[in-house]
Amino acid sequence: MYTLSNRLKIVSLALIVVGAILWGTGYYTSHHVTQDDVKIMLAEEASHGGHGDAHAVADTHATESVAHGDAHATNDHAEAGHTEVDHGDAHAEHVMHQIHNRPYSALYIAAFFFMMIALGALAFYAIQQAAQAGWSPLLFRVMEGITYYLLPGALIVVAIAVISGDHIFVWMNPDMVNPESADYDKLVAGKSGWLNTTGFVIRALIFITGWSVYRYFSRKFSLAQDDAPAGDTRYFVNNFRISAAFLVFFLYTESMMSWDWIMSVDPHWFSTLFGWYVLAGMLVCAVTVMAMITIYLKSKGLLPNVNNSHIHDLAKFMFGFSIFWTYLWFSQFMLIWYSNIPEEVTYFITRIEDYNLPFFGMVAMNFLFPLLLLMNSDFKRVSWFVIMAGVVILAGHYIDIFNMIMPATVGDRWFIGMPEIGAVLLFAGLFMFIVFYAISKQSLVPKGNPFIKESENFHY
Amino acid sequence: MEASKVIHAIYNDDDVLMNAVKQVKAAKYHIDEVYTPFPVHGLDKAMGLAPTRLAICAFMYGCVGLTVATLMMNFIMIEDWPQDIGGKPSFSYLENMPAFVPIMFELTVFFAAHLMVITFYLRSKMWPFKNAENPDPRTTDDHFLMEISVTGNQNELESLLGQTGAVEINIVDKAH
Numbered sequence: 321m322y323t324l325s326n327r328l329k330i331v332s333l334a335l336i337v338v339g340a341i342l343w344g345t346g347y348y349t350s351h352h353v354t355q356d357d358v359k360i361m362l363a364e365e366a367s368h369g370g371h372g373d374a375h376a377v378a379d380t381h382a383t384e385s386v387a388h389g390d391a392h393a394t395n396d397h398a399e400a401g402h403t404e405v406d407h408g409d410a411h412a413e414h415v416m417h418q419i420h421n422r423p424y425s426a427l428y429i430a431a432f433f434f435m436m437i438a439l440g441a442l443a444f445y446a447i448q449q450a451a452q453a454g455w456s457p458l459l460f461r462v463m464e465g466i467t468y469y470l471l472p473g474a475l476i477v478v479a480i481a482v483i484s485g486d487h488i489f490v491w492m493n494p495d496m497v498n499p500e501s502a503d504y505d506k507l508v509a510g511k512s513g514w515l516n517t518t519g520f521v522i523r524a525l526i527f528i529t530g531w532s533v534y535r536y537f538s539r540k541f542s543l544a545q546d547d548a549p550a551g552d553t554r555y556f557v558n559n560f561r562i563s564a565a566f567l568v569f570f571l572y573t574e575s576m577m578s579w580d581w582i583m584s585v586d587p588h589w590f591s592t593l594f595g596w597y598v599l600a601g602m603l604v605c606a607v608t609v610m611a612m613i614t615i616y617l618k619s620k621g622l623l624p625n626v627n628n629s630h631i632h633d634l635a636k637f638m639f640g641f642s643i644f645w646t647y648l649w650f651s652q653f654m655l656i657w658y659s660n661i662p663e664e665v666t667y668f669i670t671r672i673e674d675y676n677l678p679f680f681g682m683v684a685m686n687f688l689f690p691l692l693l694l695m696n697s698d699f700k701r702v703s704w705f706v707i708m709a710g711v712v713i714l715a716g717h718y719i720d721i722f723n724m725i726m727p728a729t730v731g732d733r734w735f736i737g738m739p740e741i742g743a744v745l746l747f748a749g750l751f752m753f754i755v756f757y758a759i760s761k762q763s764l765v766p767k768g769n770p771f772i773k774e775s776e777n778f779h780y
Numbered sequence: 781m782e783a784s785k786v787i788h789a790i791y792n793d794d795d796v797l798m799n800a801v802k803q804v805k806a807a808k809y810h811i812d813e814v815y816t817p818f819p820v821h822g823l824d825k826a827m828g829l830a831p832t833r834l835a836i837c838a839f840m841y842g843c844v845g846l847t848v849a850t851l852m853m854n855f856i857m858i859e860d861w862p863q864d865i866g867g868k869p870s871f872s873y874l875e876n877m878p879a880f881v882p883i884m885f886e887l888t889v890f891f892a893a894h895l896m897v898i899t900f901y902l903r904s905k906m907w908p909f910k911n912a913e914n915p916d917p918r919t920t921d922d923h924f925l926m927e928i929s930v931t932g933n934q935n936e937l938e939s940l941l942g943q944t945g946a947v948e949i950n951i952v953d954k955a956h
Contacts, residue, residue, distance in 0.1 A: 654878045658866045697835070779822065 322622050324760040328752070335749025342742025347423040350739070355409070358416045421729040423739040424484040429721050430743035431480050432581065433605075434751045435473035436598070436721075440606030441466040442535055443570055443599075449538065449563035454774035455633055458626050461764045462613050464539050466606065468758030469751055471532045477581065478524040482517065488729055491515045491587045508587050515584055523580055527573040534566040545768035553770050574599055582721075585728040589667045591652050600645035601717050604686075607637040608710040613755070615703045622764055625776045628701040632780060635700035638713060642690040649683070671723055674732040678719045685716030718744065785930040786812065786954045787937055788915060789946040790923050794820045797924040800944035801826045804928070807940055812927045815919035834903075838896045845891025849884040915952065923947075 445463040448456045486493035495503035497512045508515065538559055545555040575595030583594050591597070611634040617623045656664045671679045693709045694700055726734045766772060791797040798820065804811060811827055824832070854873045857863045857880070865876045873880075901907065919925045928937060930951065941949050 650878075650881060654881065657878050660867055695839070 321763050322617060322620075322756070322760045324756055328756055332749040332753035332756075335745045335752070337749075339742045339744070339746030339749060342738045343423065343427060343746060344742070346426065346737065346739030346742060350419050350422055353416060353419045355412050355416050358412045358419070362412060362415065415731075415733060418730045418733040421487045422733065424480070424487040425725050425729040426739035427743045427746075428477070428480045428484065428488055429718070429725050429740070430747045431473070431477045432725075433718050433721050433744075434469065434747040435477050436602040437605045437609050437751070438467050438470035438473050439531065439574070440599075440602035440604075441610060442470055442531060443567070443574070444603060444606050444610070445538070446534070446563040446566050446570065449559050450567055452560060452771065454771045455630065455778045457766055457769040457771050457775040458623065458630065458778075459610060459614055459634075460542060460766045460769065461759065461762060462610055462617065464542065464762075465755050465759035466609060466613070467535050467539075469754045470535060471528065472754060473747075473751070474524075474528045474531070478521070478528070481524075481581065482521060485517075488725070489520075489584055489587075490728075491584060492517050492520075505587075511587060515587060520580055523576060527577050530566075530569050530573060534562060534569070537562055538566075542766055542769075543762060546763070546766060548768055555768075556770055574602075582724050585725055586667060588663055591656070591664075591667075593648060593652055597645070597648040597652055600641060600648050601686075601720055604638060604641040604645055604713055605717050607634055607641060608713050610634060611638065611706050612710050613759070615707060617759075617764065619703070625765070627778065628703075629778050629780045630775075631703060631706060632697075632700045635694055635706050635709075638706070638709065639690055639694040639700070642686060642694075642713065646683070646687040649686075667727075670727045670731075675723055675727055675734065678723055682716050682719040682723060685712050686720065689713075689716070784954055785934070786952050787928045787930055787934075787941065788948075788950045788952055789926045789928070789941040789944070790916065790918070790948040790950075791926070791945065792923055792947050793945075794818075794924060796945045797926070798823065798826060800926065800941070800946065803944050804926070804940065809928055809937065809940075812929055814927070815914045815916070815925040817920055817922060817924070820924075834896060834900060837899050838892045841895040841899075842888045842892040844895075845888040846884055848891065849880070849887035852887075853880045853883055 441463050445460070445467060447453075448460070448463075481488060490496065491508045491511070493503065495501040496505045497509040497516075498504055499509070513519075541555040541559040541562075545553070545559070548555055578595045578598035582598060583590065611631065614623065614626060614634065615631065618626050653668060656668060659665075689712050690709055693705070699705045722734075722736075722740070769775075789800070791800060794816070797814070797816070801811065801814065801823065805826065805828060814823060814827065816823070850873075857865070857876070858871060858873050862871045865879050868875070870876060914920065914925070915927070916923065916925050926941075926946075928941075930937065934951070938949055
């Protein structure tokens with residue numbers, strides 16, 4: 321049985337405090353940027369020739385606006401067309417809004433990243449239960465610990481989304497759907513049946529309730545099975561049933577969640593496999609965190625029955641889901657690249673022109689790196705190797721989420737600086753504290769699980 | 781040509797076979813060969829066989845496939861008969877690369893898989909019309925056979941194999 325050590329408490333608290341200070345400083349500095357500051361900044365950049373790239377982007381956006389036939393001069397939005405003519409006040413205001421959006425986006429990305437680890441772990445856990453897997457019961461308590469973060473984590477994500485409003489989700493600006501307003505956008509207005517704040521909150525609550533109810537009962541049955549008399553597998557069977565039902569619910573809600581919580585930051589853009597794409601990233605991160613926590617607990621001698629075949633299997637999933645993620649990333653990219661339809665391809669043009677390094681760097685981190693590192697069967701059994709690969713995978717998938725949100729909210733005004741690092745530390749501390757608190761609550765071995773013997777003897 | 785004797789111990793369960801192999805190895809006998817109707821996981825390790833190098837071959841074959849695909853598509857679509865791909869007439873391999881990725885992937889897999897199978901056959905000395913080497917046809921159905929050469933310790937070996945749960949023990953003269 322694991323007890324939450326004081327050192328871990330102090331580390332997570334320190335992460336939260338340092339993260340909050342860093343993020344707060346970032347927020348304070350960017351929030352006090354006025355339009356006049358931006359003008360001076362832009363003038364300086366122009367004299368240094370540093371703004372050349374942004375002009376090129378402006379051209380693309382201008383073309384796009386014409387193609388749409390509507391002048392969506394919404395200033396909160398990177399995609400909004402700023403034409404070459406009004407490079408004075410309008411552009412400065414636009415850039416100022418982008419700078420103001422940055423700390424909100426940074427906080428949202430980090431919150432979402434840690435929430436998705438918990439959500440991915442819940443899905444993976446449900447798959448193990450529904451498949452009645454024999455290898456994994458020894459890891460169930462670790463998975464249950466990670467999923468404990470889901471409820472607080474998801475509520476925080478929704479809270480940040482609603483509080484930030486049009487700093488992140490441009491469609492939350494009521495002017496976008498008001499035909500009288502200069503900011504009126506025909507496409508966003510056309511989608512307002514789905515994309516409205518009330519609907520967003522109601523759907524979010526339905527998703528979170530469904531996930532949390534499953535999590536609550538599954539954990540309850542898992543613990544009850546430990547105390548059940550020998551031969552009584554009632555709770556195990558119940559868990560199997562609700563897990564199968566949950567997986568159906570999950571696949572629909574996860575997909576809708578990815579439209580609502582991520583895809584809608586670019587309300588003109590859409591991709592039909594986006595839900596799968598987010599799911600793949602979510603599962604890689606979840607399995608990676610499971611492997612890391614398992615190796616940590618094993619190094620403390622708390623999981624004596626977990627052998628290197630379990631680590632090997634987790635690493636296989638890290639490898640496999642990384643390939644699966646790449647497959648979906650590329651499928652999404654290639655179809656849009658090939659067809660070259662303006663309203664779709666603008667998504668990748670922004671990312672390749674303004675986010676070249678994170679966009680292609682993330683492919684190297686999420687695909688090439690795990691491919692080459694985890695291909696060898698023996699390396700998958702070496703703990704420090706799995707941890708090292710895991711750190712790169714997690715960083716890569718953080719950048720993946722970064723690339724999903726930032727281009728829509730801050731355009732080319734991005735940087736991984738104080739607000740981003742601060743937000744990651746803040747949520748990393750919170751995640752660590754909550755997850756290890758949950759792990760410390762119960763015995764680490766689900767001794768009542770009918771497959772526990774098979775799991776203990778597992779070898780490949 | 782020298783005739784030598786071998787023992788054929790026959791088992792009817794893979795778990796029993798695995799334990800038998802471990803016991804025979806523990807008693808320091810050399811197992812010549814094990815014939816099984818399906819691959820038994822961990823048997824190679826239990827027998828003390830050297831790890832397979834087939835995976836390294838597969839990786840190299842994959843690299844060959846990737847190279848072939850790249851050179852082939854570059855010749856076909858860019859050099860020999862330049863194509864306007866997706867309305868983007870760049871005539872550059874690199875800029876049209878996304879269109880070729882599925883082909884690069886498929887040929888990587890194709891080369892790795894086919895050459896790996898061929899390598900495996902060559903390495904196992906298998907070719908068409910070759911006579912089967914397995915001494916007992918039941919090893920293609922539901923029995924497992926362990927072959928150990930006899931070097932003056934026939935009785936000890938027989939009793940050991942009997943204890944490991946062999947359902948049948950035969951002494952066979954094998955012509956070399």
